[in-house]
Amino acid sequence: MRSLFLIGLIVGLTTSATPPNFKCPENNGFFGDPKQCDKYYECQDNVPEEKLCPDGLLFEIKNPNHERCDLPFNVDCGERTELQPAVSTVQCPRKNGYFSHEDPQVCDKFYNCVDGVPNSVPCPSGLIYDDYQGTCTWPESAQRQGCEKENRKKEKLADGFSCPDGEVLGNNNRPLPHPTYPHPEDCQKFYICRNGIQPQLGSCPPGTVYSESNLKCEDPEGVPGCEKWFDDDKN
Template identity: 45%
Template structure:
């Protein structure tokens, strides 16, 4: 009974002094909490103190920084899923720090970087959506976001190309989610229509042209209408060869 009473008294003393009941595995260092990902313990000479990362950041056990906290997408929290109560001041910054999607789930190309509760707005490049799990803009099919509106996309290239309303189907009657189309004005270029909506201009490597039947870049001789596309290269090569012979 006396032992239990002394143990309880020692816990009260530790709490009152700001010390933790955590047992340090080593005399000095930072160590993770087993339940809460943004909580850790600062051990000095075998005595632990509870620490919390700034709201929105989590503890990185491999960090060599003075404050060992980082963005959640840079840290594997494993089963330590609990977090401190959010202190964010607005819908744009649900927590004081971090990267967050637009509060309207249908707006996928805009996101916010929050530092101490102050939000700065950013816009993804055309055809990309913000992915909160990775903290970056990514291809739509990678983000797994289902409520995005089509008007978040750019619907026309600088050259004026727009994706057809109905994309092509394969031999099994399935629609390609990102169909490709030949550039009618340039054999070495083609367009990818992201989600069948947003066109993105692409180009083949030098010496190749786009084959709209195989849907990939190919040798010019395999695309009859483009077989002479690189004829100027042959002319330049022959001219150079003749000049060398004259010398």
């Protein structure tokens, strides 16, 4: 995903037609500005030409033979703390980069901004977006305030089901990562809570029903209340 984002954004923009007050460390190459992390210079025959990375990207100084602007979490600016003025919108604080959703409670979506155009991207189930890593990760790894599992907005299925709070213990007395719950009206159906938060409707194989006590699909004879589920031709 990151490599696709960078296509067309590697090369910076020339900002000065006259030689700036910068001394080339070598006769030829690309060198970072000592103060501004998104500014750099192209030196040809010891003559520098000032350039800027596209807004939101920073200049990578590791290899003077390559002109590379990259995403902030891939660049160590060190003491180069200054940046060009931002060109921002609600979804894109800068024209390019990955940014969290404008609603602080929407933790599992982020924007991939390309030249000021936001593209909404969902995180995989159970993960949240982390600004510092620039990727989706587990909530406990991100430590993003307000995005703890108990504070996140609950998703609901069409029938109104949402994942209950609290952990569900398995037969080994350990919390289940994807707990299941019985359907209130259909013995063959059940709910799955992916990573404890994302609801999904499941169904047992033909001829079996969901057992709340054993947390799995079993023969109807062993599940109280569902012994005759298939006798009445309900399905």
